Amino acid sequence: MTLQVDIQAQLGDLSLDVQFDAPVGVTVLFGPSGAGKTSVINAIAGLIKPDKGLISLDKKVLYDGQNSVAVHRRKVGYVFQDARLFPHMTVLQNLTYGGRNDFDRIIDILGLRDLLDRRPAGLSGGEKQRVALGRALMAQPDVVLMDEPLAALDGPRKAEVLPYIADIAATQKIPVIYVTHAMAEVTQLADQLVVIDQGQVVRKGPVFDVLADPMAARFFAKRDAGALVSCVVDRHDLDEGVTVLASGAGPILLPGQVGKVGAGLRLRIPAQDVILAQTAPVGQSALNAIATVITEVTPLPNGNLAVMLRAKELPIWAEITPLSVRRLGLETEQNVFAIFKATAVGPV
Structure with missing residues (x-):
């Protein structure tokens, strides 16, 4: 299963022109704030409509410049930076809001079984993000989009959540598109790396190849090259x-x-x-x-x-x-x- 993205859009002062393929595994969209990373995954989700281009998943066209599949028909799981759990629901109710696909395996992979009766107010930041990921997966998505899901967490909470994301990517056999500007998340999670700068793809490919390319170094902090x-x-x-x-x-x-x-x-x-x-x-x-x-x-x-x-x-x-x-x-x-x-x- 491969997600294909080839889109162009004028978003205010940003001219977005992005092309990449995302196979099964984790494809990280990396770049500075304002580069257009979130706009790309919002276009994949159907939350914004590009001016032209093509978005397809395993030859199923989601957008082709003329036609656009509705958001609720795209089978996309979206994990936001701030989790966005329903505060009045328990963890169990949040998880099953969109479905119960593979319930036992997902809660075991994400370590959620002991949290099912609790409400979001009683969860740590890392626990909330694990619940948000579980909720996205139980809707049986064809692709998971993650928009800087660890940005609001401190170091220990990030270290807690990262292995769960890696496990999900390895077991679900679907494309995961992960947005970040943190190199530590790139190096731990990425199978494929797409570097975006000022709305353009400036480097893409297997993460080991991109990081081994000295010409890509100018897009990273000095210590990250x-x-x-x-x-x-x-x-x-x-x-x-x-x-x-x-x-x-x-x-x-x-x-x-x-x-x-x-x-x-x-x-x-x-x-x-x-x-x-x-x-x-x-x-x-x-x-x-x-x-x-x-x-x-x-x-x-x-x-x-x-x-x-x-x-x-x-x-x-x-x-x-x-x-x-x-x-x-x-x-x-x-x-x-x-x-x-x-x-x-x-x-x-």
């Missing part, structure tokens, strides 16, 4: 106080005890924290030194250079100055070590 890596927890070395991860580039060390052995996780390696060396490092504190080969050296808009690296199966990149490139004589096909501190990277 860098590669996203899939790893598996190999072991915990309690004597040394580190966790050893298995990756496509070999072992990577993290401080402390992270995750369960055998668990998969994503690791973000900020490009600004990667140091390059021509020889294996000795006598320094950084725990991670990965043998790589340079695949490309690309100028960045800020005047620095992106050095693209491949370590076995793993693409990463480093942002360094032109002076460093000249002093090291860096060029494509050269073997170098990518060095980064264990404390500079972490699971997302």
Whole structure:
């Protein structure tokens, strides 16, 4: 099942011109406030009508420039930023307002069984968002839209809700369109990433590919630019106080005890924290030194250079100055070590 979006609209001063496909899984629409992200999902829901274009779901046309399927016939689940639960209803009544599809499995996945008799006033922010997600799913939607659902939550509440969203995306087998401008949510949730700036799609594709593209870095905060890596927890070395991860580039060390052995996780390696060396490092504190080969050296808009690296199966990149490139004589096909501190990277 794939959602196809190709729409154009003039919304005040914003000229919206967006095209992307969203397959099963989580497609994140990422960009600054005012970029047009919410307008896109409102068009998918039928809450606003584009000037022209096409919106279709698994070849079922929802909008084609002439005809527009009514909102209540689109089978879309919408989770808003502020949950929007009915205050006079219990959690059970809120959940079943739109239907009871797959009731037991959904409340178990979202951890809602102990909340069924309570009312929204007695719920935490994270609990409210889980109920709102459950309500959207019980209507048996063909696609779920989520408009910055964690923006109003503090750090611990966000950490509480994110795994539930990831579980839903993995089990429901439908497209989930998730709007955010928070990179931590992108790296933890996204399968596909669509970067929107001033109403235009400026980058799109699998999240690992987009984040590995240095030309996309200008759309992210400096600290957010860098590669996203899939790893598996190999072991915990309690004597040394580190966790050893298995990756496509070999072992990577993290401080402390992270995750369960055998668990998969994503690791973000900020490009600004990667140091390059021509020889294996000795006598320094950084725990991670990965043998790589340079695949490309690309100028960045800020005047620095992106050095693209491949370590076995793993693409990463480093942002360094032109002076460093000249002093090291860096060029494509050269073997170098990518060095980064264990404390500079972490699971997302």
